[in-house]
Amino acid sequence: MKTLIAALAAALGLAAGALPPAASRAGDWQETLQEARGQTVYFHAWGGDERTNAFLAWLGGRLETGQGVTLRQVKLSDTAEAVARVVAEKAAGRDEGGAVDLIWINGPNFAAMKAQGLLQGPFVADLPNARWLDLSPGSANTVDFTVPVEGLESPWRLAKFVFTYDTARIGAPPARMADWPDWAAAHPGRITHPDPSNFMGATFLKQALIELAPAGTDLSVPPGDDSYGAATAPLWQWYEALRPHLWRDGTAFPANEFAQRQLLNDGEVDLAMSFDPASAAAAIRDGLLPDTVRVHVPAPGSIGNVSFVAIPYNAAHAAGARVVANALLDPQVQAHMQDIDVLGSFSVLDPARLDEAGQAAFAALPQDPALPALEDLGAVLPEPDPAWMTRLTADWQQRYAR
Amino acid sequence: MRSGRLLRIAAGAVLVLGLVLPVLAGLGQSLAAAFGHFPALGARGPDLSAWRALLAEPGLARAAALSLWTGLAATLLSLGVALGAVAALQGGPGLGRAGRMLAPVLAAPHAAMAIGLAFVLAPSGWIARGLAPLLGWDRPPDVATVGDPLGLALILGLAVKELPFLLAMAVAGLGQIPVAAHMAAGRSLGYGRAAIWLRILLPQLWPLIRLPVLVVLAFSVSVVDMAQILGPSTPPTLSVLVARLFSDPDPRAILPASAGGIMQLVLTGVAAALVLGGARLAGLRTRAALRRGRRMAGADRALGLPLALLAGLAGLAALALAAILLWSVTFAWRWPDPFPARLSAGAWQDAGRWGATALGTLGIAAACAAMALAAAVAWLEGADRLGRPQGDRWMTAALYLPLLLPQLSFLIGLAGMTLSLPLPPLAAVIWGHWLFVLPYVFIALAGPWRALDPRLARSAAALGAGPARRLWRVKLPVLAAPLALAAAIGFAVSVAQYLPTLLLGGGRIATLTTEAVALASGADRRVAAVHAVLQAALPWAGFLAALSLPALLHRNRRALRGAA
Numbered sequence: 001m002k003t004l005i006a007a008l009a010a011a012l013g014l015a016a017g018a019l020p021p022a023a024s025r026a027g028d029w030q031e032t033l034q035e036a037r038g039q040t041v042y043f044h045a046w047g048g049d050e051r052t053n054a055f056l057a058w059l060g061g062r063l064e065t066g067q068g069v070t071l072r073q074v075k076l077s078d079t080a081e082a083v084a085r086v087v088a089e090k091a092a093g094r095d096e097g098g099a100v101d102l103i104w105i106n107g108p109n110f111a112a113m114k115a116q117g118l119l120q121g122p123f124v125a126d127l128p129n130a131r132w133l134d135l136s137p138g139s140a141n142t143v144d145f146t147v148p149v150e151g152l153e154s155p156w157r158l159a160k161f162v163f164t165y166d167t168a169r170i171g172a173p174p175a176r177m178a179d180w181p182d183w184a185a186a187h188p189g190r191i192t193h194p195d196p197s198n199f200m201g202a203t204f205l206k207q208a209l210i211e212l213a214p215a216g217t218d219l220s221v222p223p224g225d226d227s228y229g230a231a232t233a234p235l236w237q238w239y240e241a242l243r244p245h246l247w248r249d250g251t252a253f254p255a256n257e258f259a260q261r262q263l264l265n266d267g268e269v270d271l272a273m274s275f276d277p278a279s280a281a282a283a284i285r286d287g288l289l290p291d292t293v294r295v296h297v298p299a300p301g302s303i304g305n306v307s308f309v310a311i312p313y314n315a316a317h318a319a320g321a322r323v324v325a326n327a328l329l330d331p332q333v334q335a336h337m338q339d340i341d342v343l344g345s346f347s348v349l350d351p352a353r354l355d356e357a358g359q360a361a362f363a364a365l366p367q368d369p370a371l372p373a374l375e376d377l378g379a380v381l382p383e384p385d386p387a388w389m390t391r392l393t394a395d396w397q398q399r400y401a402r
Numbered sequence: 403m404r405s406g407r408l409l410r411i412a413a414g415a416v417l418v419l420g421l422v423l424p425v426l427a428g429l430g431q432s433l434a435a436a437f438g439h440f441p442a443l444g445a446r447g448p449d450l451s452a453w454r455a456l457l458a459e460p461g462l463a464r465a466a467a468l469s470l471w472t473g474l475a476a477t478l479l480s481l482g483v484a485l486g487a488v489a490a491l492q493g494g495p496g497l498g499r500a501g502r503m504l505a506p507v508l509a510a511p512h513a514a515m516a517i518g519l520a521f522v523l524a525p526s527g528w529i530a531r532g533l534a535p536l537l538g539w540d541r542p543p544d545v546a547t548v549g550d551p552l553g554l555a556l557i558l559g560l561a562v563k564e565l566p567f568l569l570a571m572a573v574a575g576l577g578q579i580p581v582a583a584h585m586a587a588g589r590s591l592g593y594g595r596a597a598i599w600l601r602i603l604l605p606q607l608w609p610l611i612r613l614p615v616l617v618v619l620a621f622s623v624s625v626v627d628m629a630q631i632l633g634p635s636t637p638p639t640l641s642v643l644v645a646r647l648f649s650d651p652d653p654r655a656i657l658p659a660s661a662g663g664i665m666q667l668v669l670t671g672v673a674a675a676l677v678l679g680g681a682r683l684a685g686l687r688t689r690a691a692l693r694r695g696r697r698m699a700g701a702d703r704a705l706g707l708p709l710a711l712l713a714g715l716a717g718l719a720a721l722a723l724a725a726i727l728l729w730s731v732t733f734a735w736r737w738p739d740p741f742p743a744r745l746s747a748g749a750w751q752d753a754g755r756w757g758a759t760a761l762g763t764l765g766i767a768a769a770c771a772a773m774a775l776a777a778a779v780a781w782l783e784g785a786d787r788l789g790r791p792q793g794d795r796w797m798t799a800a801l802y803l804p805l806l807l808p809q810l811s812f813l814i815g816l817a818g819m820t821l822s823l824p825l826p827p828l829a830a831v832i833w834g835h836w837l838f839v840l841p842y843v844f845i846a847l848a849g850p851w852r853a854l855d856p857r858l859a860r861s862a863a864a865l866g867a868g869p870a871r872r873l874w875r876v877k878l879p880v881l882a883a884p885l886a887l888a889a890a891i892g893f894a895v896s897v898a899q900y901l902p903t904l905l906l907g908g909g910r911i912a913t914l915t916t917e918a919v920a921l922a923s924g925a926d927r928r929v930a931a932v933h934a935v936l937q938a939a940l941p942w943a944g945f946l947a948a949l950s951l952p953a954l955l956h957r958n959r960r961a962l963r964g965a966a
Contacts, residue, residue, distance in 0.1 A: 042910070044909070047920065048920070048921075048923065048924075048925045049925060050755070050925055050926050050929055053755070054752075054755075057754060074909055074910060075912065075917075075920065076909060077920045077923065078649060080649060080650065081649045081909055082909070084649060084650065084652075084653060084655075085908060085909065087652070087653045088653045088821055091442055091443050091444075091653050091821070092442055092821045092822050092824075094824070099827075099908060099910060169541075188544075189544035190541075195635065195636070247544060248544060248546055249544075251551070251636070252546055252549060252551075252634070252635060252636060253635070253636070254924065255635065255923050255924060256923065256924060258923070258924040258925045258926075259923060259924030260924075261924070262924045262927065263526075265736060266524070266526035266542065266736065266737055267526055267541060267542055267736060267737035267738075268524075268525060268526045268542045268544075268737075287732075287733040287734040287744070287746070287928075288926060290736060397460045398460065400636075401460040401461055401636045401637065
């Protein structure tokens with residue numbers, strides 16, 4: 001009967017509030033754990049960062065011994081590959097036993113999968129470790145690039161846009177994006193940004209857009225043709241002034257943030273950017289950046305968002321996937337993740353909700369000179385609606401990639 | 403006789419149903435999708451929407467031109483250097499020495515070579531670091547030396563890799579021409595070395611190396627892994643652009659991607675027509691020049707140029723291989739240091755990172771080589787038992803199909819077909835590799851097999867050995883050296899495959915090659931180098947084993963010890 005109610009609730013797509021009371025939910029979780037034991041979860045996660053891969057491998061070991069779940073990371077070079085796979089499976093009528101169990105996802109990919117009904121859930125509120133999260137309306141965990149999450153994806157790491165620069169070769173970037181063309185002109189060929197077809201390159205344009213768009217522009221709603229033109233005119237004017245001074249005269253761009261970090265390490269450019277404020281300190285320890293590199297945040301603050309995991313509608317090992325999503329929210333795992341020697345990615349948990357053991361785990365984390373303090377990171381600017389990114393990227397391609 | 407027919411039917415079925423038909427079906431599927439027919443996606447053509455979508459891709463015309471230009475230039479460069487070097491060195495000990503020197507380059511996969519070359523050629527790379535103190539550079543020059551808009555780095559990379567192959571093919575071809583007699587005759591008529599080569603030997607050699615040249619050309623025009631690492635990015639070459647389209651989140655992007663695969667096919671055809679037409683034109687001119695009787699005095703001095711280029715390309719290859727080896731044990735190595743500031747075995751110690759991938763690559767390659775060897779032996783033995791030692795020409799021709807068509811043109815179609823006919827990813831990848839492994843194994847084995855002294859089998863038969871016993875106790879042991887070499891070639895071909903793994907594995911199968919290419923996009927050069935070293939080491943180990951196995955097996959049979 002209980003399972004029937006749960007199945008009905010799931011079938012009706014009821015929100016978390018309408019689910020059975022906590023006691024039976026705990027029972028459901030026991031069932032999930034039992035079902036998950038012995039499953040192999042194919043976690044489709046972008047594989048371009050060694051430390052993230054190593055962290056997931058560590059998590060896999062923990063899950064293997066703890067819950068009997070085998071975690072297999074399918075290393076993607078682009079998250080869109082996993083989305084494409086699910087879409088293709090649906091097109092071929094493969095509604096069960098899908099190849100993708102869990103996806104590291106956010107932004108347009110989440111918006112696309114949600115709109116096409118390709119995700120399972122809501123499941124987040126049922127995860128036992130969700131009690132450490134701030135899931136109140138409007139919190140960063142409930143909105144993904146302005147698209148409501150509605151329990152269809154579970155948070156696991158916090159991202160915030162920062163610049164990194166080599167103090168041995170160049171001063172800090174200007175406090176405001178508007179002053180970048182002059183700064184770049186003073187350092188010709190030493191500044192660049194990732195290709196805007198890549199997430200990080202697009203974020204650079206969005207950060208500039210937020211600062212340069214005329215007052216009163218609402219970026220939280222999809223742009224119309226007129227509003228897009230008016231909002232982006234100052235941006236393209238600014239970019240025209242900036243581009244000629246960039247590396248390779250603005251005719252070629254590093255493929256992603258890691259290609260740019262390698263250029264910084266090689267001395268070909270003096271600036272890189274990241275969505276992880278701890279990445280510079282981590283890279284220095286790992287020999288991937290000189291120890292003179294520091295972090296810079298624009299004065300008005302910078303774009304921030306949360307990375308999520310989601311379960312496709314046809315996942316073959318959905319129970320195992322839920323166990324992995326839950327394990328990612330374990331305070332011990334989150335503290336391990338925030339450890340600068342491990343991954344250094346800021347936690348999504350709400351410190352105020354943690355119990356004593358959880359708080360102690362975070363208090364014991366090491367410090368580093370290239371690691372910015374939380375108060376130096378400035379305000380978190382919300383992500384514009386995904387449609388802005390899509391249009392900005394396409395627009396940039398039209399203007400500069402021909 | 404009956405066993406022969408059975409063998410022949412079984413082997414023929416494997417070759418036709420496993421290779422020829424799927425390749426043609428994949429091509430057909432690509433063609434149908436290119437013209438808007440893909441029922442699984444709700445597209446019921448024919449229409450031109452896929453072509454319109456493809457043509458709307460930014461920079462498409464330039465991408466197509468880049469593919470044609472880089473493929474043609476790389477093929478002509480490596481062919482020119484190979485022929486020039488053979489002309490200059492033939493008859494002396496230098497040719498064998500050059501061949502041996504370049505053997506490790508021949509065995510190293512394209513991706514590994516590209517990763518090494520990317521560091522050697524970069525503005526902050528090894529060559530620039532060597533020049534920096536002389537030219538007073540305190541910062542790397544802001545010049546695109548890798549990923550340059552003209553694709554020069556890609557051309558260089560392809561030429562480095564294809565040169566040893568074409569050199570080996572040219573040397574093999576020369577074995578069928580009475581070179582010494584022609585040289586003597588030419589000399590007595592007052593022609594110099596260069597003139598004899600150009601006027602007399604090259605026209606005879608060309609038909610013998612034409613097919614390998616076309617294989618190199620098809621590969622170079624459509625290469626993806628090397629173009630991703632060394633080629634330009636905005637826009638990239640057509641093949642890279644099509645591969646990117648294939649991984650677009652919108653499943654309907656497979657329609658313009660299929661059109662791109664067909665465009666790739668047309669480009670390859672154009673390139674082949676240009677090369678064949680050029681060769682024909684050159685042949686006509688040569689005959690005309692012969693009639694005029696010019697002796698081309700002084701042309702011999704020009705033979706120094708291909709030798710210099712050969713040395714340059716070999717030097718680049720050596721630097722590239724040294725660079726991946728060094729980077730794999732580096733902790734930090736920054737501009738302008740000519741050598742790493744700090745070494746570390748960290749990337750190797752993290753065996754969890756590469757161990758399973760290396761093992762998987764080894765397994766796939768071993769399975770492919772074994773299956774290809776079995777198919778080739780079955781076909782050749784069937785031909786023997788039916789008394790047709792020459793085998794069937796059509797089969798040899800059909801086997802060239804996967805090598806002469808651009809990989810993307812039919813692999814995209816095959817990947818589209820696996821959507822509705824799902825194969826387990828590992829099986830799909832092994833089969834995808836086998837498509838490219840089998841032709842090389844067959845070609846490598848067919849020559850020595852047909853050259854086997856028929857008296858051996860006849861003597862065995864006279865002593866009462868049946869066909870099975872003749873095969874297992876006489877032919878296979880005597881052919882151990884070529885069998886081992888063919889297996890090693892197949893193994894190396896499989897290790898180097900990129901597109902079949904990517905397109906047929908659906909992201910679930912990672913090999914050293916796919917990992918190396920993904921890592922080369924910039925995460926960590928040290929880990930990429932570990933993968934590149936392993937990727938190169940596997941084929942080397944295979945060849946080493948192939949050379950030492952017969953020597954060990956036949957340590958007391960001098961004539962059977964193989965090439966080693």
